[in-house]
Amino acid sequence: MQMTGAEMILECLIREGVEVVFGLPGGANLPLYDALPRYFPRIRHYLVRHEQAAALAADAYARVTGRVGVCFATSGPGATNLVTGIANAWMDSVPVVAITGSVVRGLIGRDGFQEADITGITIPITKHNYLVRDVRAIPRVLREAFYIARSGRPGPVLVDIPRDVQQERAEFEWPEEARPRGYRPPVEPDPRAVEQAARLIAESDRPLILAGHGVIIAQAYDELRELAERANVPVITTLLGISGFPPDHPLYLGMPGMHGMHWNNLAISEADLLIAVGMRFDDRVTGRLKDFAPRARVIHIEVDPAEVGKNVRPTVTLLGDARVCLRRLNGEVRYKERSEWFARLEALKQAYPSLVYPDDPEEVRPQYVIQKIYEMTDGDAYFVTGVGQHQMWAAQFFRGRRPNSFITSGGLGTMGYEIPGAIGVQVARPGDLVWAICGDGGFQMTCQELATVAENGLPIKFAIIDNGHHGMVRQWQQLFYRGNLVASRLRNPDFVRLAEAYGILGLRAVRREDVPAVIDRALRHPGPVLIDFRVKQDENCYPMVPPGASLQETIGLPEEYRALAPKPSAVEVES
Amino acid sequence: MRDGNIRRRRHTVIAQLEDRPGALNRIVSRCRQRGFDIESLVVGRSETPGLLRMTLVVDGGIDAEQVVRQLGKLVDVLDIRDVSDEDTLVREMALIKVRWDADRRTHITEVVRAFRARIVDVSPASVIVEVTGDEGKVDALVRLLQDYGVIEMVRTGRLAMLRGPAPSHPPLEQLEEAYEYCPVPQPR
Numbered sequence: 001m002q003m004t005g006a007e008m009i010l011e012c013l014i015r016e017g018v019e020v021v022f023g024l025p026g027g028a029n030l031p032l033y034d035a036l037p038r039y040f041p042r043i044r045h046y047l048v049r050h051e052q053a054a055a056l057a058a059d060a061y062a063r064v065t066g067r068v069g070v071c072f073a074t075s076g077p078g079a080t081n082l083v084t085g086i087a088n089a090w091m092d093s094v095p096v097v098a099i100t101g102s103v104v105r106g107l108i109g110r111d112g113f114q115e116a117d118i119t120g121i122t123i124p125i126t127k128h129n130y131l132v133r134d135v136r137a138i139p140r141v142l143r144e145a146f147y148i149a150r151s152g153r154p155g156p157v158l159v160d161i162p163r164d165v166q167q168e169r170a171e172f173e174w175p176e177e178a179r180p181r182g183y184r185p186p187v188e189p190d191p192r193a194v195e196q197a198a199r200l201i202a203e204s205d206r207p208l209i210l211a212g213h214g215v216i217i218a219q220a221y222d223e224l225r226e227l228a229e230r231a232n233v234p235v236i237t238t239l240l241g242i243s244g245f246p247p248d249h250p251l252y253l254g255m256p257g258m259h260g261m262h263w264n265n266l267a268i269s270e271a272d273l274l275i276a277v278g279m280r281f282d283d284r285v286t287g288r289l290k291d292f293a294p295r296a297r298v299i300h301i302e303v304d305p306a307e308v309g310k311n312v313r314p315t316v317t318l319l320g321d322a323r324v325c326l327r328r329l330n331g332e333v334r335y336k337e338r339s340e341w342f343a344r345l346e347a348l349k350q351a352y353p354s355l356v357y358p359d360d361p362e363e364v365r366p367q368y369v370i371q372k373i374y375e376m377t378d379g380d381a382y383f384v385t386g387v388g389q390h391q392m393w394a395a396q397f398f399r400g401r402r403p404n405s406f407i408t409s410g411g412l413g414t415m416g417y418e419i420p421g422a423i424g425v426q427v428a429r430p431g432d433l434v435w436a437i438c439g440d441g442g443f444q445m446t447c448q449e450l451a452t453v454a455e456n457g458l459p460i461k462f463a464i465i466d467n468g469h470h471g472m473v474r475q476w477q478q479l480f481y482r483g484n485l486v487a488s489r490l491r492n493p494d495f496v497r498l499a500e501a502y503g504i505l506g507l508r509a510v511r512r513e514d515v516p517a518v519i520d521r522a523l524r525h526p527g528p529v530l531i532d533f534r535v536k537q538d539e540n541c542y543p544m545v546p547p548g549a550s551l552q553e554t555i556g557l558p559e560e561y562r563a564l565a566p567k568p569s570a571v572e573v574e575s
Numbered sequence: 576m577r578d579g580n581i582r583r584r585r586h587t588v589i590a591q592l593e594d595r596p597g598a599l600n601r602i603v604s605r606c607r608q609r610g611f612d613i614e615s616l617v618v619g620r621s622e623t624p625g626l627l628r629m630t631l632v633v634d635g636g637i638d639a640e641q642v643v644r645q646l647g648k649l650v651d652v653l654d655i656r657d658v659s660d661e662d663t664l665v666r667e668m669a670l671i672k673v674r675w676d677a678d679r680r681t682h683i684t685e686v687v688r689a690f691r692a693r694i695v696d697v698s699p700a701s702v703i704v705e706v707t708g709d710e711g712k713v714d715a716l717v718r719l720l721q722d723y724g725v726i727e728m729v730r731t732g733r734l735a736m737l738r739g740p741a742p743s744h745p746p747l748e749q750l751e752e753a754y755e756y757c758p759v760p761q762p763r
């Protein structure tokens with residue numbers, strides 16, 4: 001069938017199963033937008049107010065659905081506005097296809113109006129990218145783009161299509177398969193490696209599982225749990241691994257690393273075996289690399305060969321999809337009693353409490369707000385965060401019961417993720433409850449998207465943890481820059497009135513006793529709600545591994561906090 | 576490029592690439608980003624239309640396994656391997672422009688002959704010498720010619736190929752066979 005390039009793009013999206021696109025039009029992608037209504041409602045388009053939000057919403061949509069997220073932008077500034085979102089997807093291995101319009105072929109390379117070399121710009125932050133100069137290539141290119149984005153270690157792919165290519169007509173030829181011959185992600189681990197890994201597990205007396213985003217990407221929740229239970233190994237989840245393992249499971253130990261559980265950081269130093277599943281030994285997890293897990297052998301289960309040995313050299317590597325690898329491994333492991341190790345972990349938990357904070361009625365503690373939200377939703381919601389202290393507290397106190405319900409920007413640490421991220425999640429999960437845990441700083445990086453929220457009636461609950469500061473920056477300045485607070489204080493707008501200006505219900509909590517009431521009010525309100533939680537301004541987030549320090553040097557909670565920890569049987573622990 | 580007598584060990588990585596726009600850009604970009612300092616990079620056509628052959632030389636201090644894996648991940652790269660410890664034939668070509676006058680003629684000609692190099696251009700005051708060989712040979716010739724006055728020099732950088740009948744890269748059919756389909760996670 002003859003069709004225009006623009007129609008081909010949309011036809012391809014439908015054939016790839018795309019139902020949702022986030023985008024914003026402009027001169028170079030107007031042919032695409034011109035054709036779009038003909039594909040409604042099979043494709044739904046969400047108009048964002050800044051292209052960064054289109055890329056970030058597509059990223060969040062992809063995280064919760066496991067499908068490819070799609071965003072549209074015009075050439076030049078439209079395309080460059082996507083860059084932060086594309087980099088975010090790149091760092092966290094999220095399948096996104098970004099389709100940008102580019103200037104007409106005759107103007108490429110001549111600095112035509114709104115030309116930006118977006119394929120050049122995005123080389124380091126995409127798995128692959130394309131500039132399509134021939135309309136007939138569109139189906140093959142898009143088919144390849146989707147395949148590359150979602151297979152192996154997922155990631156973003158950008159396809160740049162000149163306006164005149166979108167307008168040209170040609171025969172639409174859909175390839176059954178389009179897999180570039182230079183792209184062969186591993187699937188099956190070497191059976192000998194599996195055996196060897198099982199042997200290491202059997203030999204180990206002090207093993208730990210470190211589960212990362214790979215578990216969630218491969219949807220290997222059951223397999224991970226089976227490994228933990230079968231082999232009797234406790235589980236630590238990285239920031240992006242949170243919600244890959246049930247938080248109330250007796251084998252669950254929480255998050256490690258910079259703001260992780262103090263006990264985990266010490267346990268990692270004592271472990272004789274780390275079973276790393278779909279995680280890449282990020283510096284926020286390992287602390288100073290040279291002192292990381294000094295006693296441990298390492299089994300690395302990983303789909304991206306380039307991650308093997310990049311930071312930590314494994315004893316055994318299982319290359320492949322986390323789910324497939326875990327299934328193979330589960331077939332080989334056996335239960336082993338490790339009561340000494342479990343007793344030791346229990347002792348560490350008692351001696352190094354990490355989840356207590358003072359409870360004074362006059363102040364709203366950020367931890368309290370976050371804990372209360374989990375409690376009052378019974379953990380049955382999606383949680384999307386920004387970046388900073390509130391993100392770390394949300395990670396520490398996470399009690400969500402759904403797999404893959406903690407959506408956060410890990411690798412890039414993109415402030416402003418909270419709003420477009422929540423949009424992407426709510427669009428993907430229309431019937432479910434979505435809470436955005438926001439920083440007052442990050443919120444203002446993307447708050448123009450409240451218009452998108454209101455326009456589409458997305459019933460997101462925004463909880464601004466409003467500490468009047470770039471809290472995490474303030475914390476670092478206080479701890480590492482002699483208390484020299486520069487550019488970390490925020491003079492905020494009246495968030496409640498801002499919400500109202502967008503037609504969104506705005507609420508505020510200034511005292512502890514207000515907190516349950518406003519959460520309850522928000523939960524009963526059918527539409528979007530913004531709550532401004534005026535929290536204690538100078539609260540710091542602990543435990544903390546100072547930048548450049550080792551996990552063993554974790555700074556624990558302040559003494560007066562630790563004193564609040566419940567003390568059952570007195571246990572002697574020397575560190 | 577290092578001069579002097581102490582030549583550090585280097586890694587030689589060879590690859591087969593798709594001949595398409597951006598392929599070289601992506602390779603160089605990945606090397607830059609990952610801090611793989613490129614000592615030399617030679618890319619040209621291969622026996623197969625649509626495929627390029629590349630020889631990349633990086634400093635011995637760099638983790639060659641990371642180079643292979645990081646570059647091997649690129650969609651443009653069909654096959655890549657570190658051949659530093661393999662039986663390879665290594666060649667480099669250089670053009671060296673040397674001052675030339677009646678007094679030095681015979682000396683230069685003799686040096687050139689001893690190295691099995693060639694004089695490929697002659698002007699009244701200079702000659703251009705063409706030499707092919709491994710880097711050691713090229714370095715040695717340059718050192719000798721320096722005594723006569725080297726005006727300028729260009730070098731190609733290292734080219735490498737496995738010795739013996741086997742191709743340096745598996746044939747395409749074999750690549751396709753080795754294709755392992757990735758289970759695409761079921762959307763939920």
Ligand SMILES: Cc1ncc(C[n+]2csc(CCOP(=O)(O)OP(=O)(O)O)c2C)c(N)n1
Nearest residue numbers: 388389390413415439440441442470471472
């Ligand atoms: C786009 C972007 N710019 C700057 C930073 C650096 N940064 C990290 S945390 C932070 C402060 C975040 O403040 P806020 O959103 O209020 O959250 P809080 O730490 O107070 O909870 C900043 C500026 C970042 N992560 N992302």
